[in-house]
Amino acid sequence: MERVRPQAESLREQALGIIRDAITSGELAEDRIYSAAGLAKQLGISLSPVREAMMALVTEGTVEAVPNRGFRLVTITEADLEEIIAIRVLLAVPAARSLAEAGSEDIVGRNQRAGEDAASGSATKAVAVTRLRGLAEATVTAVEAGDYAEFYTQDRRFHEALLEHGLGGRAAAISLRLRDQSRLYRRQDQIGAIAEDSARELPKIVDLIESGNAAEAAELVTSNLYFFKRVPADADG
Template sequence: MTTSAIQPIPQQSSLSDYVQQMLSTGIISGELAPGELLTVPTLAGKFGVSATPVREAMLGLARRGFVESVRNKGFRVTSVSDEELSHIVQVRLWLEPPAMYELAADFPEARAAELRTLADEIVAGAAGGDLVAYLQSDHAFHMALTRLLGNHTLAEMVADLRSRTRLVGLASMIKTQRLQDSAAEHVELLDFLAAGDQEGARDLMAKHIHHTLGWWSGKPEDAVE
């Protein structure tokens, strides 16, 4: 089992939180494939920590539906069916593009530099083939945009839907033009928002989410309706 999501842990306030974050990134991106068996001793050795924080992390992932316990063996990475993924994407399309439409009407310029930095980090992650950096910056960028609307319920729903989305084709896109094109859409979205282009922001957000059923799931984009 080799993945960029499993690395020795730097000095952190919570080892279990770090392990859970790294493993969830690996599962979402497809580096840790559905059906793969993960064991606490093996992971503890790879992360360079004791078994306790790893076990806590695995139990947290199990509660979130990322893994399931396998008696006397460890934890197996769960899968998300095509139907379930399609349903998640549909709900995201109902929520996120209209949200970007609203945000473009009253985009706070004071936050532009901060968001531009996150967008640039996404682009750098894609160019360097660093999926951990790419996904972490991607999550921070989209959640920061969503929170700007001031609707905590919306932010919580989007965060939950994003956490349940699997991008199992993402690992195969490392250092490809498709991944760089996907990353560049974050910069383009920010340009639309800053310009007050509501239709442009809404339509690009819809296109971006549709990658979940196309490129990011390992399928050609022309297969996405």
């Protein structure tokens, strides 16, 4: 299955993005060992960038190397998942609050520190809201079509954008590494209605951010990150 990534990315970054999406969507399973060559063929990308990307994921703790065989995803326990989500909430809540509370002066200052033109500051929140709304709508569209792999991918991109605009690229990178390790798709046999509810929360989060309602935006972001808790207790069976 060939994928398209932004042209500005290096081959390694493209491969890493594609592999992250495959992990998020459940296309790569925890109980299999993957060779770099096999992954390159499966994902429709070049071998060398795949090797580099997989070694980067080993360093992050998402993947482990199996000597003379290849790579496999690190198994995540329920306790691991709880810890991962708790940390992601610590990042996502201030990101949502920052965006909701942002005024043009605050954003201008942030852009100037980042070396951007101050004149673009007043439009930054609008740009963020537009991007987030587009990703939120794509997530809803995917889940309504029953495409849960695409749902997980678009949901991941929504939360990446929220962190990027609210706190910055470093916070987004940390949260994404944790997201890749959580692999919520393991419960997809009972995820239908729950995924739909989760997806429909994203446009509401955008509305709250746009209207400046920081408290409710933070509360809904937290609930959204913990959506796996809505799965019945016997779903593990």
